[in-house]
Amino acid sequence: MRIFDTLSVAEKNVDTTNSVRIYLCGVTVYDESHIGHARTIIVFDTLRRYLESKGVKVNLVQNFTDVDDKIINRAIKENTSADIISTRYIKNYFNDFDKLNVKRADLYPKATEHIADMISLISGLIDKGFAYVSKNGVYFAVLKFKEYGKLSKKKTDELISGARVEVDETKKDPLDFALWKFSEDSPTWDSPWGKGRPGWHIECSAMSLKYLGSDFEIHGGGRDLIFPHHENEIAQSESFSGVNFAKIWMHVGMVTINGEKMSKSLGNTKSIDHVLKTWGPNIVRLFCLSGHYTKPIDYSEEILKETIIKWRQVENCYFEMILSDDSKATEDLDQIKDIMQESKTEFDNALDSDFNTPLALSAFFKLVKYINQLASSEKITRKISDMVFPTFQAMSSILGLQIVQVTEDEKNQISNLIKQRNELRSQKKFQEADEIRKQISDMNITLIDHKTKTLWMKQEKIGIEN
């Protein structure tokens, strides 16, 4: 599998001989998550599912930033503690992402639980001459790290001339960034240099080094983290360890709305709670995977509505398969097998080639469409379904799609009602038949009358349609 590496500006092979270690920069827990966060996390969830489907062991670590000025400000505003705020939004995070069918990472380290690791990393950097103590805190001396700017392709002299660097007289150089900030206001921790709290960047260096080592396979996050966050992580980590940090830097494009980046500061976000209520998890996942992960995708009702139609086709395909029977239709198993395998090969090849999910989706939909074609011409049989179903399931599962499940009781109840209805239809008692259809539709079941049988499917309820 090849993935585009931001650092070398080229596709690189992911080494899957041992386990694939992935560090994903998670969220700062001071507010609800939005669909921008969801995209990045769904991309990595799908990547992880794909690798695991190939039998590759994945070790995914995703942090929570639970010490930060934004959290503290929110706590002050609500007259409560930072701890209560971060706990609340971590809970909120899991609630959202469980609903989005995102598999839990192997580990969710929190910054506040790794203060000691950060302190020892900072000490190491001071000892090696890369960091110094000043009046306001401990700073990383950017110019000591010769390769600074290699990820974001920025030159240090141009950065200095940029006027927006924080003015702080106590720093030796305006580019230097804080590893530890002195503070008397809670929350604070003791350190060899004085009471305070860690800078943002050091937490990811400390936690990734601790759990994944100094040269793990993939470090990921949103594109907006390239500078300064990931640039600074590289400076810290490589200065400390003396070896190259992550092998591949994988960055996910932004979700835009009306062509503009979705962000808290612009106030144009769509919360996960909102999109789940409006579109549901499957539509959101399909949407997030509908463009190549390196490019921006635009959130618009028009596109999301289009996605509903695609999702209905998947549902249709699923129910056609699970409810197929031994009709006498002629089968050409070999041809069907070829089409099925072709679709899966295309799917895998697309993902192997820089995780091209839109191309993979088109391969998946080729199979879906083909099955629906067979079904439409009443050519689908139990044998065909049994053959195709595992491949369909494999792809759905990699994409993290979940079709509404039905119980045996429901199945029996529905097939009884359908029998009654068809009886009435054959007697041309259409009004009564329609009443039964209404009854069935109240159970969220859609009927499809084929020539020789009536198919039913339990469709996901999509908020916007009601």
Added chain:
RNA sequence: GGUGAGGUGGCAGAGUGGCUAUGCGUUCGCCUGCAAAGCGAAUCUAUAGGGGUUCAAAUCCCUUCCUCACCUCCA
């Protein structure tokens, strides 16, 4: 201003030299008691503008215009 990524049919979105994906939409049709869903056919023959290289370019080179992101916290 600097750096990076882009500009593909009505829309979304693949495609790094030749075979011009895929999906949605639109029109007509099949199926149906009606519907819904599904399916079929047709439609669109697109590659920001201008040059160039080549037998051949969306794909390579030059140039103009435009968009977005980052340069401050951000997924």
